[in-house]
Amino acid sequence: MTPTKFVGVGNYLDMLSDPAFRSSLVTFLAFAVFIVPTTFVISLGAALLVARTRVMQSFFRSVFFLPTACSYVVASLIWKMSIFSGIRSGLANGVLGWFGVDSIPWLSLADPPWYWLVIVTARLWLQVGFYMILFLAGIQRISPTLYEAAAIDGAEGWKVFRHITLPQLRATSTAVLLLLLINAFQAFDEFYNILSTFGTYPPYARPPLVYLYYTALGSGQDFGHGSAGAVILTLIIAIVAVVQGRILRLGDRGE
Amino acid sequence: MAIVRSKRQSRVTGWARYSALVVAALLFLIPFYLLIRSAFMREQDLGSPDFHWLPPVWETSNLTGLFDNPAIPMARSLLNSGLIAVTQTVGVLVISGLAGYGLARIPYRWSNAVFYTITATLLIPAAVTFVPSFVLVSTLGWISTLRGLIIPGLFQALATFLFRQFFLGFPKEIEEAAFIDGLGYWGTFWKIVVPNSMGFVAAIGTITFIGSWNAFLWPLVIGRDQESWTVQIALSTFLTAQSVQVSQLFMAALVAIVPLLLMFLFLQRWIVEGVERTGIAGD
Numbered sequence: 001m002t003p004t005k006f007v008g009v010g011n012y013l014d015m016l017s018d019p020a021f022r023s024s025l026v027t028f029l030a031f032a033v034f035i036v037p038t039t040f041v042i043s044l045g046a047a048l049l050v051a052r053t054r055v056m057q058s059f060f061r062s063v064f065f066l067p068t069a070c071s072y073v074v075a076s077l078i079w080k081m082s083i084f085s086g087i088r089s090g091l092a093n094g095v096l097g098w099f100g101v102d103s104i105p106w107l108s109l110a111d112p113p114w115y116w117l118v119i120v121t122a123r124l125w126l127q128v129g130f131y132m133i134l135f136l137a138g139i140q141r142i143s144p145t146l147y148e149a150a151a152i153d154g155a156e157g158w159k160v161f162r163h164i165t166l167p168q169l170r171a172t173s174t175a176v177l178l179l180l181l182i183n184a185f186q187a188f189d190e191f192y193n194i195l196s197t198f199g200t201y202p203p204y205a206r207p208p209l210v211y212l213y214y215t216a217l218g219s220g221q222d223f224g225h226g227s228a229g230a231v232i233l234t235l236i237i238a239i240v241a242v243v244q245g246r247i248l249r250l251g252d253r254g255e
Numbered sequence: 256m257a258i259v260r261s262k263r264q265s266r267v268t269g270w271a272r273y274s275a276l277v278v279a280a281l282l283f284l285i286p287f288y289l290l291i292r293s294a295f296m297r298e299q300d301l302g303s304p305d306f307h308w309l310p311p312v313w314e315t316s317n318l319t320g321l322f323d324n325p326a327i328p329m330a331r332s333l334l335n336s337g338l339i340a341v342t343q344t345v346g347v348l349v350i351s352g353l354a355g356y357g358l359a360r361i362p363y364r365w366s367n368a369v370f371y372t373i374t375a376t377l378l379i380p381a382a383v384t385f386v387p388s389f390v391l392v393s394t395l396g397w398i399s400t401l402r403g404l405i406i407p408g409l410f411q412a413l414a415t416f417l418f419r420q421f422f423l424g425f426p427k428e429i430e431e432a433a434f435i436d437g438l439g440y441w442g443t444f445w446k447i448v449v450p451n452s453m454g455f456v457a458a459i460g461t462i463t464f465i466g467s468w469n470a471f472l473w474p475l476v477i478g479r480d481q482e483s484w485t486v487q488i489a490l491s492t493f494l495t496a497q498s499v500q501v502s503q504l505f506m507a508a509l510v511a512i513v514p515l516l517l518m519f520l521f522l523q524r525w526i527v528e529g530v531e532r533t534g535i536a537g538d
Contacts, residue, residue, distance in 0.1 A: 019480055049279075050276070062281050062523060064279070066283070066516075066519060068530070069465060069516060069526075070515070071511070072469070073487045073490045073491050073508075073511075074290070074423070074508045076494070077508050080288045081293075081501055081504065081505070082286075082293055083285075089301065089306055091306070125283065130530055130534065131534075133534070134530070134531065134534045157440055176534075182380055187385070189471040195516065197495060209472070212386065217389065223386060227387055230386050230387070234383050237380055238378050241261065
């Protein structure tokens, strides 16, 4: 556990030139490209629908919010063993069967990468309610006089959304995008639980944290490289956060 | 004419909106339905090629069998999860509450420096610190102990930040009255401030409890021995094991989420507030 030799920036250079580390960054990017826009659009859509609903509003809100209480492990279990089970009794293959389509081995193939569908939908289900609540709070803060003014000007539907709701939600949207990105960057639970079988994880689809987990705590126990990787990842996240101006806003709040 | 059309239009969009909501709600409930259905299925019905909407036979022995299964320490892991979640929730509330109050109210030369240091750590995602944290905890000899699982999670920068912001907005006149009555900071905090902040405390508390109960990476790294498994680790081990009785696995998952579903049912208001407070810090 005690460092035996000071290697300078050696570990950092090793990490940056390690194809497995770089491929974990590519995996994160692919994951983010799927999960960030879909979660954003669906949670905003759910918030808009729920906000305008009077009858049973709290029921619908609770239904979308309920998965927030569920753990990634339990969701992974339902997705892996029930919805996307490779056999006919899995829900997805059962539905395909009604249309005469052959069963798809969702998780056992690297190519075509059906596993992305499983992983993305699981996280989507778990997260949408959380961000819907944030959007709902944002929508409720929009002054009704803005909508009244728009109604007098004859604006409705899409125009109201485009020119009033969306600009008024800018602060919420920025925060939601940043949170989605940071959370996608830290994805671990569903990858680990959905993709590993019999205690082994496939060589592909390793996002940064899964990669770090196996580097630092796997058979290698390579804390030096693991820590260097963690520092590099932290720097990437910090840069993204600074670019989004979050530091400035957090600093201003206190005054 | 225009008014009539827009009325009909709004009725059409109203119907479209409700249909979309109902379809989406059903989609969101399907996983819960599958979980409950599968937990009460017999193993041979789960594996059969036909999809069953309801269990042909309601099998309750999955529940009793679960607690008799020596491979999965279900009772022990539930106890561990409960202990960890309760102590972490209470600990975070006390530590972050006191720290937040001190930063908000007690004049001190370094209080801004301390506050900005705490705020700066918010930029470091907790998950990437797991390697150095693991090295620290294992040096202390806390691997596979409740101490190792609980203590590192007691110091939450976000909760401290939120408590400070909240106490800054607490009506100062009330505190001043308490000061005149001879209560110091300590007495004012416990006798005046806390009883009048229970809504906020409940919001932070419920969110902390959920996060703690559902945590996975840290318990996976620290909980090496079976005796120190949380319920999430027990489930995960069960899920990735060689031979699995799937129906029992679903029953285990159902048991694992029941406490949170109950909490959700009774405390949803505070959970919603907690999400609003923690999601967009200080907004």
